[in-house]
Amino acid sequence: MSPSKTPSSTPDENETSVEGGRRRATINDIARLAGVSKKTVSRVINQSPFVRDETRERIEAVIAEWGYAPDPQARGLAFRRSFLIGMIYDNPNPQYVVNMQLGLLDGMRGSGFELVVHPCNRSSPTFLTDIRAFVERQKLYGVVLPPSVSEDERVAKLLNEIGCAYIRIASVELDKPEHMIVGHDRMGGAQAARHIVELGHKRIAFISGPESFRSSHERRGGFEDALAEAGLALAPEDIVQGAYTFESGVACGDLLLSRTPRPTAIFCGNDEMAAGVLQSARKAGLSVPQDLTVVGFDDFQIAQAVWPPLTTIHTPTREIGRIAVEKLIGGERREPRDVTKMEPNLVIRESSGPVPA
Amino acid sequence: MSPSKTPSSTPDENETSVEGGRRRATINDIARLAGVSKKTVSRVINQSPFVRDETRERIEAVIAEWGYAPDPQARGLAFRRSFLIGMIYDNPNPQYVVNMQLGLLDGMRGSGFELVVHPCNRSSPTFLTDIRAFVERQKLYGVVLPPSVSEDERVAKLLNEIGCAYIRIASVELDKPEHMIVGHDRMGGAQAARHIVELGHKRIAFISGPESFRSSHERRGGFEDALAEAGLALAPEDIVQGAYTFESGVACGDLLLSRTPRPTAIFCGNDEMAAGVLQSARKAGLSVPQDLTVVGFDDFQIAQAVWPPLTTIHTPTREIGRIAVEKLIGGERREPRDVTKMEPNLVIRESSGPVPA
DNA sequence: GGCAGGATGGAAACCGGTGTCAATCATCTC
DNA sequence: GAGATGATTGACACCGGTTTCCATCCTGCC
CATH class of the missing domain: 1.10.260.40 (lambda repressor-like DNA-binding domains)
Known part of the structure; x- marks a missing residue:
């Protein structure tokens, strides 16, 4: 059950180092x-x-x-709290996870804190029990919750009960300002809409992320609002639901592109699905952006690795991570402020173009 | 410098929970x-x-x-060692990093250990100092070193001096068996070669990873050896050097595809570069696999997200991670054995086909 | 029945820090 | 110059485990 043995491999004794002798x-x-x-x-x-x-x-x-x-252990023992920051997440996107980790590490560099990662599964029956055990046993100093764990009120409630500091990173304000960083997905959706409208598109479709992600709703909401400002609206059939995965992007693309008349622009909830749509378009013999405009969201690596490179909404994930940790450990050296908001911005590449003649 | 303040955000007091009162x-x-x-x-x-x-x-x-x-802290204090496993890495590929982390976590599930991540930069002047401080301060129980940090003898030497257990994950045997897991990239290279040869290709090119990665050499070595068995050889100009990145794949593809006669098959050191070659081929108006066969290495997410999906060499990264941790913490309950070897295997998708007529 | 020796259990010190509270020291006040 | 006052400092217990060392309790054996 718990660590109990001494380590198996002992280091060489034959190679005595000068430094080795000097006790800490x-x-x-x-x-x-x-x-x-x-x-x-x-x-x-x-x-x-x-x-x-x-x-x-x-x-x-x-x-x-x-x-x-x-010694952090001795200090932690006396403080009744460790100097470990936990990242509890279930986001399946490696690029997001790594960027977030890098951001968190940016924020704690030189602070003496360390980052302990804890992937989880929100639908597991032991989900909350696991988190509780993790946080309590390690006496975590604080926890960072990226989406979609951040959107789970049970987790926030649990951490409040335990008395563990936390920061939720989410699309909308869910908690008290000091516990939140808002990614402002809504604004990103609006940026995408305005770009597509400016290119002259009228027949526009949207591929949503899964219901369970708040960002899906926000991105869609911002998109629809901005469309409305331009006097356009998405018909219900122009909105199809994906799963933030490449495969779901292909499937949704197949569905949308088989329609008559077919959309001239598709806004996808994330880059993965946009990449899927590109593939679907290729199968259908369509050229992007000549026949179809595709816009993604996130601006992860894949956005530049596909052809054509995706026009997408850049989200400052790493920066968000840095700020999250700083809020967590920086404490009272920062004056209380509003919910921290990190704005996304449009990156225009080659997957978007004017509406076909 | 070091953590010194109490946490900034204290949890709600107004929401007293039933559980909250019961002291640990x-x-x-x-x-x-x-x-x-x-x-x-x-x-x-x-x-x-x-x-x-x-x-x-x-x-x-x-x-x-x-x-x-x-309490791990109290126990660790008495044991003069923490129950933390460090992952020290500089691999830039998010998919690799995340898979490796998941594998490590698989291996330590229920063991009471936790994973602390520590990206690093091998060319930083404080590279070794940072690692030393990290390992010594946290009194890490053990460290996992994926490539390319695993290939750095300075790191192995340092850990030996400190007396910290470690496992190196690498392409070739670099250390004593108990400190190693060998990924056997050479075999993967050979598998790629045999596949390409079976398809009838003669004009074959290779895009290598960076010199600084051992895997580059091994993948190439296995590839060339198996080619030689089939009576084929790579001319020096058929080998170009990339950087394991998408962009370098595009550049190397541009170079190779501009040749006359041009190669009918390109084996790429990893999937990222293979994706780059796909894009280069598209720019050159070539169809894959009709005009050009492209084979990658790793079988990460991107291999299936591009078009056509890549034929590639699957490496069991997550599994390797699991076994690495088990070696580290399982200790003496396992009998001493040879270097653990994890074999890759060929995954045939749609980017490879018979040599054009 | 007495004794050697292994199996058990406990008291006290220790791991390397921090909190509490009293003691000491330097000034300041009158 | 004495007492007051507040800044500094240190003695000691404690955080929650483990280790050392010793006492006790059973056994089997003669």
């Missing part, structure tokens, strides 16, 4: 060397104001000389 | 409830044989009833 310094060592009590060293480490400058400098010198860094 | 049980609670000393409870947790069955059962019952789990 402890707070007691530093205290002795600086001629103070360990409590005072602790004060310096924790930036307590109640230390005379002269004393502080002396201790800091010793710390620097010995390259001392406090 | 400690080893002392369990000992008291079971009527034994905490040392005996500790023995049960650590599976010591020196506990009478009756006593053990009683203690286990109390543990189960209270859902007790020992």
Whole structure:
């Protein structure tokens, strides 16, 4: 059940290194060397104001000389809290996951925190139990929730109960500002709509992401609103539901392109599905963008790896991650502010063009 | 520098939960409830044989009833080692990174260990210092090194010095068996070659990954060896160097397809570059596989998201990750064995076909 | 029945930090 | 110059486990 054995592979003994012999310094060592009590060293480490400058400098010198860094486990034990940030997610897109991780790491660089990843399955019967065990056992300092876990009120409630700080990254405001970062998918949808309208398209279709993702609704909502501003509207049959996957994009594309008359522009809930539509169009003998305009969402790697490269909505995922962690660990050094909003923006590539003659 | 503030956002106080009041049980609670000393409870947790069955059962019952789990920090402090596994990597491919993470998590599910991710940059001046600080501060239980960090002897040496267990995942045997998992890229290269030869191709080209990746050399080596068995050889100009990226695939494709006579088959060091070649072929007005056969390597998501879907070499990344962690934490319950080898295998899709008439 | 020796259980120290609270020190006030 | 006041500092317990060392309890054996 729990870790119980000593590690199997012990390192070479034959290769004694110069450094190897020097034991890691402890707070007691530093205290002795600086001629103070360990409590005072602790004060310096924790930036307590109640230390005379002269004393502080002396201790800091010793710390620097010995390259001392406090043991996070011991510190955590005393603090009743670890210095680990959890990322709990179920987003299936590798590009999103990696970008988010990089963003989180950006935000905690040099802070002494570490990132522990925890993929999960929202439909598992042990979903909440697993999260609870994870957070409580590791005494996580805080948790970042990207979509769609972020949209699960059970998770937010659980974390509130446990008393674990968290940040939800979502399309809309779901919680108190200090717990949220809003990605503003709605605005992205609107940007896509305006681009397509400007190109002169009238017969426009939309491939939605799964119902279970809030972003699906927001992207669609923003798209429809902006269309309405231009005096256009999506008929119900112009909206088909995909699953944010490549395959679903192909299927939805097949469906839409078999219609008569067929749409001249398709806005897809994400790039994966847009790539699927490109493939569907190819099968149908259509050229993009001459016969069909395709617009994606996310601007992940795949957007540039397909042909033609996708016009899409860029979402600053990594940046969002960075800011999320900063909110989590930065604490009171930032003044309270509104919900943090990160705006997407349109990237025009080659998959969109004027309406065919 | 180091975490020093209390968390900024405190959870709601107004929503008192039923569960919230019940303090987490400690080893002392369990000992008291079971009527034994905490040392005996500790023995049960650590599976010591020196506990009478009756006593053990009683203690286990109390543990189960209270859902007790020992505090990893306290335990780690006493063990002088944490229960964290580090993944130190510099592989730029999100699909690889995510698959590897999932594999590692598969292998540690239910073990009480957690995964801490640590991307790095091999050419950074603080590369080794960073790793050392990470491993030593967190007192990592073990580290998994995927390519190309796995191929860096400085890292292996450092970890040996520190005395941290590690597993290297690489194309070839670089270390003692217990420290290695070999991906056998050479075999994959050979499989690609045999497939291409069977289709009747003679004018064959190869796009290599970057020099700095061992897998580049192995994939190429296996490919050339199997070609040689069929009496074929790659001329130096048929080998061009890419960078494992989509863009480099486009560039290398442009170069190769502008030749006269041009190759009828191109084997690419990975799927990304193969996708790039597909795009290059499209620009050149060539149909795949009618005019050109393209074979990739890895079988990541992109292989199925492009058109036509790529014939490629599937590498069991997730499985490799699982086994790596099991070696790391499974320890002495596994008998010493040879270097673990994970074999790739050919997946035939639609990007390969018989040589054009 | 007495004794050697293995099986069990417990007290106390320790891992490396932090919280509490009292003691010490330097000024300041009158 | 004495007491007051607030800034500094340190002694000691504690976080939740493990290890060391020793006491006790059974056994089997003679």
